[in-house]
Amino acid sequence: MSVVARQGFKYSIIGYIGFLLGTFSIFIFTNNLEFYGTLRYIMPTAEMLVPFVVFGISYSNVKFFNRVDQDGKRQNMLSLSLAAVLINFILFLAVFFLLPYIFPGFKNMKAWKIKEVILPLTLMLSFCAIFNKYISNYKRIVVSNIFDNLFPKIANLGAFLIFIFLVSHYTEASPIPEKAALMFFFGMFFLMFVGYIFYTNKLEKITLDFSTDYFKKDKLYKEFAAYSFFGFLGTFGNYLAINSFMIGEFLGMEENGIYSILYALISLISIPQLGLFNISAPIISKNLADGDMEGLDKFHKKTSLTLYFLGAVLFSCIMVGFPYLTYFMPKSGVMLREYEPVIWIWGSAVLVDLATGFNGNIISLSKYYKFNIIVMLLLAGLTISLNFYFLKNTDLKLIGIALSTAISLTTYNVIKIAFNYFMFKVSPLSIEMIFVSIICTLAITVAIVLPNFDNNFINLMYKPAVVSDLDFYWELFHQSLPA
16 A cells, blocks of 8 residues: 555544544533633634734645755745744734724724633644645645644543533632633644644754745745745635634624534534545546546536435434434533524535535646635635624524525535536536435435434434435435436
């Protein structure tokens, strides 16, 4: 087995372990939605600020690696990248602390009140982003995945358990439990940063070199800066971080906790998408290079249909099982059931995203890669605008956020479908998707009208099982038909 294949296999294993850890943690987090919401506010807010500190430099560490490698200037690039991030962070701090003088209301925002955690975390994550991309040049992705996937989940779970334990030993008004929990939370990310340093040093001994002569030669720094800027523009599509930040600011930490739990459940639908790009990228690149648009179209349709079918089955199971699952969530089950429409709306948008397959990857690997930046900016702008509208002008709360996400994500995908069709004559859509939708709708209807038992665990097990059996029997029947 090649290095790439071994790394890909291990990468997938780590991804699934992280997913299972996050899924099972849901039942623990429902014990205190407000503190969980605080944790889920801090991390996405820091993630939103990281692009302004990194400014796309991490992507340039991949783009220019082969060039600096040939000239023996790898350590020079890494050193200057880390220095640039530190300088950017200092400038960012200056702007951050000047904002209250320009916008006095900024001091009332939660981002300001928790800045002692958010700002250092932003710096740690920014440094980690540089190391992450730099390490990827060595085709080593497993350790990075452990840092990026498992460490945040351990940080959330560990901090939450510390908080719950200390709350039982102190009065609820005491700040000690929250401070201790947040210290552990930040400590895990600091440990991740130190881990990145040690692992990078293991791959190649770090020798700091801050000389600027090499990058001044032939004005390489201009190319580096230009590519970094385009990378920076392409990082604004993180609608999940935008949602967490705006929910925390406008609705509160408890609602943010509910949102995070619902997102964890909805992310089940996206399981089939794990590793899709790594598998499809070489095929897409070859088809584009050969000009084989017919082959690319067939592959696109086949992959999209498979993703849509598997996602639709999982979505159907979640829809019929969710009401019964909430009975096993202490204290918070009633609140989660009130927001069941979020599952329907948001889940449907994720299904549309799955149905479009690797639309974005086709654009990224083509000469039109800059178009992705435009639609990412559109996604971010539309998400913020719609979130603001629903939060300020309606009483829909999290349902409004779900509608906002569904509208912006669907618009984002429709634009990419149209672009790929007109530029490459390829489309992910096929008539079979209509049949999948009909069968899943029928399966959900059958499961709903089936009798309920007094035991919610039995309902939770047998109703999703009925849905999955009906869907997969249809798929077997469909596969047996002549082409």
